[in-house]
Amino acid sequence: MIGGGRMRRSRRRKIWLLSLLLCACLPLCAQDALPKPSRALLALPDCDTLLAYGQRTDTVSVPCLSFPAAFRQIGVNRLEDEAGVLKPFWEKLRLAKLGVSSDTIRIVHVGDSHIRGHIFPRTTGERMQQAFGTLSYTDFGINGAFCISFTRPDRVEEIAGLHPDLLILSFGTNESHNRRYNATSHYRQMDDLVRMLRAKLHDVPLLMTTPPGAYESSRQRGRRRTYQINPRTPIAVHAIRKYADENGLAVWDLYEVAGGMRRACLNWQEAGLMRPDHVHYMPEGYRLQGELFYQALIKGYNEYVEY
DSSP states (O other), X not given: OHHHHHHHHHHHHHHHHHHHHHHHHHHHHHSOOOOOOOHHHHSOXXXXXXXXXXXXXXXXXXXXXXXXXXXXXXXXXXXXXXXXXXXXXXXXXXXXXXXXXXXXXXXXXXXXXXXXXXXXXXXXXXXXXXXXXXXXXXXXXXXXXXXGGGOSXXXXXXXXXXXXXXXXXXXXXXXXXXXXXXXXXXXXXXXXXXXXXXHHSTTOOEEEEXXXXXXXXXXXXXXXXXXXXXXXXXXXXXXXXXXXXXXXXXXXXXXXXXXXXXXXXXXXXXXXXXXXXXXXXXXXXXXXXXXXXHHHHHHHHHHHHTO
């Protein structure tokens, strides 16, 4: 009996120890299996090169520009295109950069005497050709022109005949030089021109630029001519930006980039980049404007391909 009792106690102890072991193991055995890593985390998804940031072949190096020491309070140099109207143009540039397309990309730059002087637009055009190869950049400027100067049917036909992939409109200096300048009339004149151009160039993106800034002169009898900053330039700039925003055009605000109402004219003049008439610019000034415009275009292009 004694031996049998010991055997039963020993069996119960073994059963009790086995139960403890089972209780300790149950949580581990009952736990849900950890999910396997998703394939999306293990390998890059099959995607267009636009998403492979950092390993791009279609971006362009943004040039580093140095302003003259006299320049202060400059603005951010960028294109504004909230509606994305430049996307078709950026895509054509991207395909050209990759060598997928050999079609010539045509840029037409229309404007006043700042464009007629050739240095500003041709500086931009040469840099764009270096970056993208198969590209033409045509400037069409008229001395003393207002935007309404190009609403003549023959001039609209001439612009349309150039078959642009991008059309740039640069006005505002002569409009604001008129002491009777009226922003409402200016807005209507821009609308007249844009409607005529769009009737001929249905899907061509339009980009407006603002004037760089200018002085106006006065002279009283027996005294030397004096120059004052044109107070109507910022009003004209606002009208251009407002029209572009409300009518689906991109805009490049050269006036703000150069210092805006506080410093644009002072910056150009103190740097010795304005001509004695205080309206037009020295070749170095126009070259700087062309380089700034090229830089803004490349920033806009890179933002598109890196998206």
